[in-house]
Amino acid sequence: MRSLISWSSESLPDAMRLRGWRDALHATMLEMDAVPLQRDGFFSSLERCTLHTVLPQQVHGAPQKISRCAADIARGHRNAYYLISQPRLPWRVMQAGAEQLVQPGDAVLIDSREPYQFDFSAGLECLSIEMPIEWVEHWVLAPGRLIGQPVRGDAGWGRALRGTHEALTPGAGAASAPDNGCDALIEAQLGGLLSLLGEAAGPARASAANARALAVMRARFMQPGLSAAEVAAEAGLSLRSLHRAMAAQGQSFLATLMALRVDAAAGLLAQARWRHLAVAEIGRRCGFADASHFARQFLQRRQTTPAAFRAQALR
Known part of the structure; x- marks a missing residue:
């Protein structure tokens, strides 16, 4: 068993319930905080059982918000991925720089190494499966493709995932059922479904995130010292998500930024109306604070110097 x-x-006692719940979260799951959303009648309960590798959990409680911040992560002694859903109630999740409304039956994969916020305003009836980092990354080539994004529970592989998820909760009998050597098979089914969903979600999500980052970069590339962190914040992404999305498209932040600046400079150098501006000033207006850096980047991408390019274009 x-x-x-x-x-x-x-x-x-009523006055001790919130403190007790926070302590239970820390002891059984992770360092995180809970904030009640109603003045009176706060309650919470938790059931947790262990399979071969993963840990199914079922939580009930009054409306509340649960969050894990950078300080909680720093204090923590372990991390994991969590597959979370609410079969009957909607909720909101924020991770990887985006806030999402999660409909009943839909699931979300969470990485405890990054901050998150959950809003259970409609009530807490949460199903969760804790999965070791190395186990998930064995099954899913790039788990970041799924992080913080709702997986629909009424269609495709998401429907199969929902069935597996809901069958693995203590309330559904997972705790009382004998193993009989089946745990590894059940977990393999779960891992396989996550793998299929990761492959399907990757290109679309990475493309959308990359498009948001590029839009910000095109609007701000002329600002000297523009950083990836600034672009990520304006695009509504975490820094890690920005780099991950650009890498999925075969790009990097710095190379893309330099290309945008060089292309803009080439456009100005080729126009006669900007002939009165020095080459260094053209570079400065396109985000290059240093003239020699501008010349090196231009030569690397255009195989000629800015001055030679201008002379050829205006001949």
């Missing part, structure tokens, strides 16, 4: 851990705020 699989082991079962249960916790409930029912036996605690």
Whole structure:
């Protein structure tokens, strides 16, 4: 029989229930915070069991927000991926720089190494599967493709994932059922479904994130010292997500920024109306604070110097 851990705020005085719930989260899951969304009647409960590798959990509670910040991550002693859903209630999730409304039955993959926020305003009836980092990354080539993005539970592979997810909760009998050597098969099914979903979600998500980053870069490339962190913040992405999205398209932040600046400079150098501007001034207006850096980048991408390019274009 699989082991079962249960916790409930029912036996605690009202004034101690929130503190007790926070302590239970820290002890059984991760360092994170819970904030109630109603003045009275706060309650929470948790059931958790262990399969061969993954840890199914079922949580109930009053409306609340749960968050994990950078300080919580720094204090933590372990990390994991979590597959989270609410079969009957909608909720909101924010991770990887985007906030999403999650409909009942849809699932979201969370990486505890990055900050997150959950808004359970409609109530907390959460199903969660804790999965080791190395286990998920064995099955899914690039888990970041799925992080923070709802997977629909009513169509395609998402429907199969929903069935597996809901069958693996303590309330569905996962804790009382004997293993009989089946745990590894169940977990392999879960890993395989995540792999299929990761492959399907990757190109579309990376392309959309990359497009947002490029739009910001095109609007701000002329600003000297423009950083990837600034672009990520304006594009609504985490820094890690920005680099990951650009890499998926065969790009890098710095190379893309230099290309935008050189292309803009070439456009100005080729126009007679800007003939009165020095080459160095053209570079400065396109984001190059240093004239020699401008010349090197231009030569690398155009196989000629800015001055020679201008002379040829205006001949």
